[in-house]
Amino acid sequence: MPEDRLSTTLSALADPTRRAILARLSLGEASVGELAEPFEMSLPAVSKHLKVLERAGLISRGREAQWRPCRLEAAPLRDVNSWLDSYRRFWEEKFDRLDAYLQELQKVDPDAGKN
Numbered sequence: 668m669p670e671d672r673l674s675t676t677l678s679a680l681a682d683p684t685r686r687a688i689l690a691r692l693s694l695g696e697a698s699v700g701e702l703a704e705p706f707e708m709s710l711p712a713v714s715k716h717l718k719v720l721e722r723a724g725l726i727s728r729g730r731e732a733q734w735r736p737c738r739l740e741a742a743p744l745r746d747v748n749s750w751l752d753s754y755r756r757f758w759e760e761k762f763d764r765l766d767a768y769l770q771e772l773q774k775v776d777p778d779a780g781k782n
Contacts, residue, residue: 672723672724672743672746673746673747673750675722675723675724675743676723676724676725676743676744676746676747677747678719678723679719679720679722679723679725680723680725680747682716682719684706684708684716685716685719685720685725687705687706688702688713688716688717688720688726689720689725689726689739691705692726692737692738692739693739695738696729696736696737696738697736697737698734698735698736698737699713699714699717699735699737702717702737717737723743724740724742724743725739725740725743725744726738726739726740727740
């Protein structure tokens with residue numbers, strides 16, 4: 668059964684190295700060598716991370732003579748954000764209810780929460 672796009676994106680984002688690569692690419696295009704600089708790993712290891720990101724649609728690679736710049740592709744991140752929005756609303760509602768409850772407690776006992 669093929670993975671859905673959201674699962675592929677979340678799987679790619681699960682690795683801190685790949686998240687750091689995306690953070691760097693949010694500043695602009697970079698070569699594999701430039702992306703590898705902050706990590707203590709080989710270029711082939713960084714290339715494997717890039718392949719995972721590319722397969723998830725999070726990056727694309729261009730070709731300019733011998734230079735193959737990588738660039739961030741944000742569409743899959745927009746999909747993750749949309750999926751998370753429903754949970755964000757869920758937690759905001761919970762916090763709003765908690766806030767209302769705490770305000771009710773303070774009306775009943777104005778000294779509640781004070782040391």
